[in-house]
Amino acid sequence: DQQVKQNSPSLSVQEGRISILNCDYTNSMFDYFLWYKKYPAEGPTFLISISSIKDKNEDGRFTVFLNKSAKHLSLHIVPSQPGDSAVYFCAASEGNTGFQKLVFGTGTRLLVSP
Amino acid sequence: DAGITQSPRHKVTETGTPVTLRCHQTENHRYMYWYRQDPGHGLRLIHYSYGVKDTDKGEVSDGYSVSRSKTEDFLLTLESATSSQTSVYFCAISGIDVGGYTFGSGTRLTVV
Numbered sequence: 001d002q003q004v005k006q007n008s009p010s011l012s013v014q015e016g017r018i019s020i021l022n023c024d025y026t027n028s029m030f031d032y033f034l035w036y037k038k039y040p041a042e043g044p045t046f047l048i049s050i051s052s053i054k055d056k057n058e059d060g061r062f063t064v065f066l067n068k069s070a071k072h073l074s075l076h077i078v079p080s081q082p083g084d085s086a087v088y089f090c091a092a093s094e095g096n097t098g099f100q101k102l103v104f105g106t107g108t109r110l111l112v113s114p
Numbered sequence: 115d116a117g118i119t120q121s122p123r124h125k126v127t128e129t130g131t132p133v134t135l136r137c138h139q140t141e142n143h144r145y146m147y148w149y150r151q152d153p154g155h156g157l158r159l160i161h162y163s164y165g166v167k168d169t170d171k172g173e174v175s176d177g178y179s180v181s182r183s184k185t186e187d188f189l190l191t192l193e194s195a196t197s198s199q200t201s202v203y204f205c206a207i208s209g210i211d212v213g214g215y216t217f218g219s220g221t222r223l224t225v226v
Contacts, residue, residue, distance in 0.1 A: 043217030046216070089156060097209075099208070100145070101159065102147075104149075
């Protein structure tokens, strides 16, 4: 029973173009969503988050969109750079501070080619 | 600047042997977590702690135990390692007023 799903295991884009990574969730109690980026042999690092009271959050080249009615969120990277090549994990939780039991998706491997 | 460190970084062990992985934090965060990462499964929660001596099970806790005798240390023990426990293990911490986790660099465990 996967509560957070990333249906695309991999994505390839060219440098300078937009990368769109998608994530779906099933638990309507989730109200905080995060994206983590992971390079090989390193731990995941926080990228961007969004609370359910918003539908968009932007941080530089990264924007996360949340569609609560569809239980869907997406991460847009514009413009994509070769250094963005990594595995991206979507995560969700109930609550955004204190104790959080993050539920992760299976990850999407992004490859940005020069 | 690592506020969270895991040891060892790599370990190969034989089936049936006990193994302990260590997570050490210098952030004084209350909450600590152990996850495992496997292809096709993403990151799955093994155990977590919400304070010294307060721990609970996650979704894949069978075959694992944990202990937290100090705020800064969270130990994960495989009582009798099996090949299905070959994985990359990540420790994470979270604070009271900060959303999300900070992860350690991981321990790659191979059970042969």
